[in-house]
Amino acid sequence: MKQSLSKRSTMAEIAAKAGVSIPTVSRVLHHRPDVAPETRKRVEQLLEEHGLIQGRAKKLLRKEHSGIVDMLFPGFDSMYSFEIARGVEEVIARTDLRLAISSTHHSTELEQRWMSKIQKSPSDGAILVLAHGEPRHFDPLHRHNIPFVVVDHGGELGPDTPSVGATNWLGGRTATEYLISLGHRRVAVITGPTTLPCSQDRVAGYRSALETAGLQINPAFICLGDFSPDSGYEQTNALLDLPEPPTAIFAGCDEQATGVYSALRARGLNIPDDMSVIGFDDVPTASIITPNLTTIRQPLREMGRVATTMLLHLINGEPLDSMRVELTTHLVVRDSCRPLDDAKR
Template identity: 40%
Template structure:
């Protein structure tokens, strides 16, 4: 067994796991008295706890009801609404209570939030499109709070479970659809440049162009934000080019609606003058006239899958995978047509 200096740092769940040579969920199982841990492993973990003078910050209040925190950046978009529907459906079917918060780390540190969760008897944390970094997530893991992320904006690390969609494949399918219609001047209005899903959708767009022997035109690729305002601004910039695009692949439906709004304001007809493809397949898009061609994410299933993965960890089970991607599909509607 490795020697560890216990005089310079407080023992954590992660340090016990490291010294014992087991995973954090295994240490959690021992703490919770689970019987699916080998006797030799249990003895080794308990010995390390004694050696490191480990003290659990708060015992798990494992009753019939599990309490989980769900932290979101906003609750005003159809994306969040549909993901939350899936989370609540899974939680309700597993006797779990959900506490929704829009609090960010700007107002409270990771360590403070951990302590609040422990004091309140919360069992796990689910982050939706969070900007939290690797060190923030580690703070929760070290105190024994399982974390699952939905579409994280920053790489979470290989040991943190994240759930999303096949963004690369969706971006490729959207662009190939426009190419099949005969478009050659196809622009891409992307999401935040630091977001993994934005990168994947853009790379899918580029892969489709390269697959047809076409070069990516830098002036046609503009990163921004998942907002209607960016869609308006982005199309304005594109229309100022000497050769404006005949089609736009937007990184989400909200951007696409901003593009549509600006096109209409300038007297352009969709799809006769400009074809538009979105991404998400949120329900509010079905109400647009004409209806938007989009790449549909299974948002409710993403929410259900994320909640299930978190509940499994709370129960001390090892995750089946730390990166879960659910399939997207292209929904061809009325906002795309061959160029004039």
């Protein structure tokens, strides 16, 4: 107890000498990124003088750049991941840095193993696209003074974690409003994993659009998926087996929409004559499949570019204008939706 009080007293003394708050001293001590360079330098010097930075910590504070930026994403099986990676690479290509890409293969265990490895690697910083990451998973990066930015995170983030995302709630609402504007009243949604905030937000936007239009929300029309084509296929078949199927389906992502297409065709149904379909993401395949998929564009490549630009600022010890950047989604109209005949409503 005395040791804890002594350390806090020392931190208070350092804060007074540096002209900052105790939380700022704590952020420097734990290698948080949201401290101005001059302030960080001043506090680090005082921390060292008072013996609060020792051994390996001193080396980390003074480490030289390795010229390597790491990127971690869930899998190589997704156009979603590749589009973000393309944005990251575009920015890295304009620097002297090299990009090292790794995949967790959607595994929490592999995600944690990677976090352990990067502590020992000569990395200047990391771009993280994580399927399972929680704030506590970032502690090793904070402790070892490795700057990082999280892209389209699937969980809650603390206020000191730099991140880039998109307006998922608005996208879900826009997709549903568009289908309603075409005369559809029986609109179904196939979600992503219910644990992911991005999926929760898209469904919340869907619900909001229906409620605003005065339409009843049918629980049978909210189908649980996992963003995969297989879940799109399975849940579309479940919807078609209902006594009164929907006339339009909002797929949680474009890859899931390909499964919706396959299920409809297996039943001999035509898109969009028999069923309108709308996706989310606007990956390159959306404009290639037949019919071309109407979708909500999530600026994935721009998210990668913005995240990398933020990381470069952190690597250079520069403060960020904002710890959270949210980019706008918008509707891309193609050929997979059509106005509904009055007789089919």
